[in-house]
Amino acid sequence: MQHSRNLLPDINSPDDIKKLSVRELNRLSDEVRRQIVSVVSGNGGHLSSNLGVVELSIALHYVFDSPKDKIVWDVGHQCYAHKLLTGRYESFQTLRRQGGIAGFPKNSESPHDVFNTGHASTSISAALGLLAAERIQGGKGHAVAVIGDGALTGGMAYEALSHAGHLGLPLIVILNDNKMSISRNVGGLSKYLSRLSMKAKYQTFRRHFDSMTKKIPFVGDAFFSIVLRLKRAVKAVFYIDNFFVDLGFEYVGPIGGHNIQALLDVLKDVKKLNRPVVIHVITRKGKGYSYAEYDPDSYHGVGSFSIEGGIENTAGINKNIDEKDEGLLPSQNLIIRKSFTQCFSEALMAIAKDNKKITAVTAAMQTGTGLSDFAQNYPDRFFDVGIAEEHAVTFAAGLAANGLRPITALYSTFIQRSVDQVIHDASLQKLPVIFALDRAGLVGADGETHQGLFDISIFRSVPNMTILAPTSGNELKLMLEWAVNREQGEIEKFKFRNSGPVIIRYPKAFCPEEVDAFSQPLEKGRGVWINRSGKKDVCLVFTGSLYREVKEAQAILKDKGIEADLYNLRFIKPVDEDFLTDIMNDFKLVCFLEEGIKEGGFGEYAAAMSQQKKCKAKTVIMAVESGFLENDALGTREELLAKNNLDGRSIADKVSCSL
Ligand SMILES: Cc1ncc(C[n+]2csc(CCOP(=O)(O)OP(=O)(O)O)c2C)c(N)n1
Incomplete structure (x- = not known):
């Protein structure tokens, strides 16, 4: 049958969805899917998760009245259908581009995005807060948290479930169970949910079976008693307590998440309940786009790709946003350079070969943090928590306290979750936990929730902490070896309790070409000179990730007749202050450059020290100044560097006007 016109372009708000029949809603879901695949294939983005929640998003907007009813999307990476249905059909073309619409919910973008998300496991707490506020102020609106089985592995979700069960407010938690986090979901919870699904299916089967057998005349009752015994045996296999019910929730499910009619029926019923409820919805990640459906992991986050050929058959290097690296210009991409993630992965493999104490810990980011090879080769020493x-941090601290050398690989933005664990469990006990902090600095299109801007400021003040910033692959390897082997005698003597944690922070970028300076042995607290002209006009003191930019600035300055020497800091903490003081007495102008927030960063510390020691040089600090980069955190890393005056041209301009 030929459909006269598409429905999606006329959906200007959820009210327009409510006018459609179920048949039309199904048509709408096809159109939404096609639109998502089309835009993501051009702009990159989170594909599999979004394709999995199309019917769920439509059903939610059909039954509830957003934004009066509050829908909170956990992580928020699956909000594309929600955006398309809430007045952003036209602007969806600009997804993740500078000045365009964000890939995550943004309240500044639409009132339908009631709560901004990005980091996992916050939705139940937020929705409960929204609902409690609604009731206190006499409102009757509903609150729905949509949380994946991956996000439900996060501890915060349990704190919220416990509190919600206690409050007894009619919070609706939709558990979107697709058995996947980015990769296959892990842990006891994942197994529990499978058993819960089986149990619920068994109970549905039992209800049908009972009513059917009882209806058979004469035989019915006798047959029923015979099978009762059989049923008990079956029940012993399937019966498990329902965790959600025990916490005070109603549990409904499992429901097929691609069946709009079933979703509408359940949501309408649940809307009438006056107590908290968990609706267990089973969905398929990547649904409707065969490449993503059969390999949801690879299509979790993608760069641009050909719709017909998929990412494997896309010309050029595909830039997978969560798993691999993006951020360099295509022409640079063609020179096959290794990313910092790849270099970390290789360095770790080299060290782990002969050192059985090396263990690796990740929090659901095995591929993204470069731990896949390690996981495959050393499954007994690998932990995805x-x-x-x-938990990852304190678990690693436990490993370290009992003699192992754990390397915990996290994104800079996600270690923000564990500030107390780093301080209280690792630093205070001087435990040698190594943190490989990937995506440190400006990361591009995922927006402000994913930038790695705070780690220097947060952790510089923590006692017993070491923070290193490699400039290249070779330097990253040197730093990892140093962190593993440093003060070995002391560590052995004090049963590993005398060295403290080490953070090695590196960007989401490709490594530059190696120069000799990168391979010079590490000296605690000291950096290395990339060049020394002897002119003593300008010194650019930079942290690893900005090497390419300071090199460019150096060339621009040279053209203007200004000689700038480059000093690669290596150690952000501790710092050999005498050495740094000499530099600040030697040069006319010292410019400190770091890819992190300015406040509380290295530059501020160094400038204060310079003032205190009455050093001769004028100091300039170049770092990220604008807080959360609000409304300006989309685009590539290069674009964000330029926006924040950390590109070569801006550095050169700042230096020349400061002389
Ligand atoms: C605190 C935190 N750690 C890691 C991530 C990276 N991350 C983004 S999505 C995701 C998987 C989420 O799985 P799930 O909740 O099941 O949603 P699905 O993608 O399967 O729909 C992870 C680990 C994050 N967003 N927040």
Whole structure:
């Protein structure tokens, strides 16, 4: 049958969805899917998760009245259908581009995005807060949290479930169970949910079976008693307590998440309940786009790709946003350079070969943090703890306290979750936990929730902490070896309790070409000179990730007749202050450059020290100044560097006007 016109372009708000029949809603879901695949294939983005929640998003907007009813999307990476249905059909073309619409919910973008998300496991707490506020103020609106089985591995979700069960408010938690986090979901919870699904299916089967057998005349009752015994045996296999019910929730499910009619029926019923409820919805990640459906992991986050050929058959290097690296210009991409993630992965493999104490810990980011090779080769020494950064850190501290050398690989933005664990469990006990902090600095299109801007400021003040920033692959390897082997005698003597944690922070970028300076042995607290002209006009003191930019600035300055020497800091903490003081007495102008927030960063510390020691040089600090980069955190890393005056041209301009 030929459909006269598409429905999606006329959906200007959820009210327009409510006018459609179920048949039309199904048509709408096809159109939404096609639109998502089309735009993501051009702009990159989170594909599999979004394709999995199309019917769920439509059903939610059909039954509830957003934004009066509050829908909170956990992580928020699956909000594309929600955006398309809430007045953003036209602007969806600009997804993740500078000045365009964000890939995550943004309240500044639409009132339908009631709560901004990005980091996992916050939705139940937020929705409960929204609902409690609604009731206190006499409102009757509903609140719905949509949380994936991956996000439900995060501890915060349990704190919220416990509180919600206690409050007894009619919170609706939709558990979107697709058995996947980014990769296959891990842990006891994942197994529990499978058993819960089986149990619920068994109960549905039992209800049908009972009513059917009882209806058979004469035989019915006798047959029923015979099978009762059989049923008990079956029940012993399937019966498990329902965790959600025990916490005070109603449990409904499992429901097929691609069946709009079933979703509408359940949501309408649940809307009438006056107590908290968990609706267990089973969905398929990547649904409707065969490449993503059969390989949801690879299509979790993608760069641009050909719709017909998929990412494997896309010309050029595909830039997979969560798993691999993006951020360099295509022409640079063609020179096959290794990313910092790849270099970390290789360095770790080299060290782990002969050192059985090396263990690796990740919080649901095995591939993204470059731990896949390690996991494959050393499964006994590899731990994916789920989306549980707090646990990851204290668990690693436990490993270290009992003699192992754990390397915990996290994104800079996600270690924010574990500030207390880093301080209280690792630093205070001087435990040698190594943190490989990937995506440190400006990361591009995922927006402000994913930038890695705070780690220097947060952790510089923590006692017993070491923070290193490699400039290249070779330097990253040197730093990892140093962190593993440093003060070995002391560590052995004090049963590993005398060295403290080490953070090695590196960007989401490709490594530059190696120069000799990168391979010079590490000296605690000291950096290395990339060049010394002897002119003593300008010194650019930079942290690893900005090497390419300071090199460019140096060339621009040279053209203007200004000689700038480059000093690669290596150690952000501790710092050999005498050495740094000499530099600040030697040069006319010292410019400190770091890819992190300015406040509380290295530059501020160094400038204060310079003032205190009455050093001769004028100091300039170049770092990220604008807080959360609000409304300006989309685009590539290069674009964000330029926006924040950390590109070569801006550095050169700042230096020349400061002389
Ligand atoms: C605190 C935190 N750690 C890690 C991530 C990275 N991350 C983004 S999505 C995701 C998987 C989420 O799985 P799930 O909740 O099941 O949603 P699905 O993608 O399967 O729909 C992870 C680990 C994050 N967003 N927040």
